[in-house]
Amino acid sequence: MTRRTAFALGAVLFLLLGLTAVYVLSQVTPYQKEIKHGPSPEVGADPYLAAESFLKERNISVQRADNVHVLSTLPSQGHTLLLLASRENMTPRQTENVLAWTAKGGHVLVVAESLWDEEEGKSDDLLLDKLGIHQLLTEDLDKDTDAKAEGDEDSEQSEESDEPSDESAAETPVPGEEHSDADLDRYPSLTKLYLENEEAPAYVNFDTDYHLFDAKNQAQAWANSADSTHMLQLNYGDGLVTVLTDTWIWQNDGIADYDNAWLLWYLTQDSKVTLLYRADRDDLLTLLWRNFPEALAALALLIVLVLWANGRRQGPLLAPANLARRQLQEHLRASADFLRRTSGPQSLLQGLQRDIQRQARRRHPGFERLDIATQWQILGRLSRLPSSAISQAMRPLPTQRMSATEFTRQVAHLQTLRNAL
Structure with missing residues (x-):
């Protein structure tokens, strides 16, 4: 492309752009618009x-x-x-x-x-x-005016019934009295x-x-x-x-x-x-509620939680027991105390007696089929204890409540007999 051809193309392009701009400007109409943003x-x-x-x-x-x-x-x-x-x-x-x-x-x-x-x-x-x-x-x-007007009309009607009517006098205008539209409330x-x-x-x-x-x-x-x-x-x-x-x-x-x-x-x-x-x-509370309602709500919730956490319970709090004190002997003592309080001391003594009979059956087969006197003799021979001690340990238990001293004595006899077997 020669320089002359390029110049001619540029001139034509510039002319087209100018004509387009003139046409667009001729079609555009300026106007003013008021935008109201409301009060400040x-x-x-x-x-x-x-x-x-x-x-x-x-x-x-x-x-x-x-x-x-x-x-x-x-x-x-x-x-x-x-x-x-x-x-x-x-x-x-x-x-x-x-x-x-x-x-x-x-x-x-x-x-x-x-x-x-x-x-x-x-x-x-x-x-x-x-x-x-x-x-x-x-x-x-x-309403008050209407009620008063009705009362005045009734009184006027009663007066007119007593006096003769004069229509001509009623229709005669008062001299000097004039009414115009200006007197009315517009x-x-x-x-x-x-x-x-x-x-x-x-x-x-x-x-x-x-x-x-x-x-x-x-x-x-x-x-x-x-x-x-x-x-x-x-x-x-x-x-x-x-x-x-x-x-x-x-x-x-x-x-x-x-x-x-x-x-x-x-x-x-x-x-x-x-x-x-x-x-x-x-007051201060009204101002706080108007400007900080969320903060007041959170504060009220916090107060409720604190009161709930520190509220009075049904009974005193029990301190947790030390793990080092939980020995087998304490469990056994607690179980025995529970059985004594729930089933009575007779149940504990009967348990010892059954344990003695179980050991005797192991050492003397057929022990359970013997009569009581023979059983006591065998127990005396196996334990090498006198018959008086055997009778005190294996005698039937009383049904009435036992005293603590008698219960302790009976337990001592049964333990002695069981240890001897």
């Missing part, structure tokens, strides 16, 4: 992070606390305490401390956590019970907060399933939806208490709705804010 770990761990950032942007000093003991160092004047955490484990003493701090000029904002029990005359919320604030279900209010599910010198109210989306009732009639301000009350403000000493039905309106996913953020600013303006995320701190 900080947002997931802190449901009120957006509320805290919102207040700081409004130049409001915000600090966090995780225990009501912060009240001992927190001044009351010019401070707002937001109790956003659960207060179900607050003690009566802690409740008194919160109210005492408020009475000195502080502003505390709390959330109603428990429903009022008419039968018991209390709820599980110690703080609201002392303030005389009851949280009820809105549906219970509807947002019955939203809570409306009316302020002086403001034409339109602020709208907040509280949970309409709950209602706050001021039993002592001491509230100075309130905010209602169509059927229920969701915010009450009352003076307590030199301070102020604000009670809400819920605070989810200020969490990260709800603070931007309606006028929720504005309400938070309105309640905390011109003051320093302390966010109390926890009314009581978890």
Whole structure:
């Protein structure tokens, strides 16, 4: 291949590559795609992070606390305490401390956590019970309203039966009274907060399933939806208490709705804010179980095994016997003692007598066929013992219990006779 041919092939190849690149680029369309990774770990761990950032942007000093003991160092004047955490484990003493701090000029904002029990005359919320604030279900209010309306209708019907009816008078409109669509509540599910010198109210989306009732009639301000009350403000000493039905309106996913953020600013303006995320701190055992459940389970199992290994048994432990003491004589003595305790001493003596008769049969064939007197004579001749010793050794054994002395004497006679054979 010549140089000119190679150059021509290279040029053609370069041209083809360029045309291919131009075609591919013409077919590619650039676009933008937004990928949402969800909230950051900080947002997931802190449901009120957006509320805290919102207040700081409004130049409001915000600090966090995780225990009501912060009240001992927190001044009351010019401070707002937001109790956003659960207060179900607050003690009566802690409740008194919160109210005492408020009475000195502080502003505390709390959330109603428990429903009022008419039968018991209390709820599980110690703080609201002392303030005389009851949280009820809105549906219970509807039932009470219906029952009252039925009673009013019955009374009106009884009065109409006694008085003559005047249909023309009933249909005559009252002068100066006009009704328009503007007077109707277009947002019955939203809570409306009316302020002086403001034409339109602020709208907040509280949970309409709950209602706050001021039993002592001491509230100075309130905010209602169509059927229920969701915010009450009352003076307590030199301070102020604000009670809400819920605070989810200020969490990260709800603070931007309606006028929720504005309400938070309105309640905390011109003051320093302390966010109390926890009314009581978890004890050590709760923290360990939350973070190290496997370690606690292993520790509990270890404690059970130690108690089982060192537990009290039915009887004392027997030390193992020394192997050097296990001699044949001890086995024989133990076997004889067992036979004496189970079969009686007569069985041992009869065993010796049978052993003597067996030896006599070996030395004198036909010994077993002789009478007793002749047997005793043969035993005396074979053993060279007097007849008195033979009779004491071979006499029949008594059936009654033998004493230890008599048993020892009889054994000695039989051993003497057996040794002599």
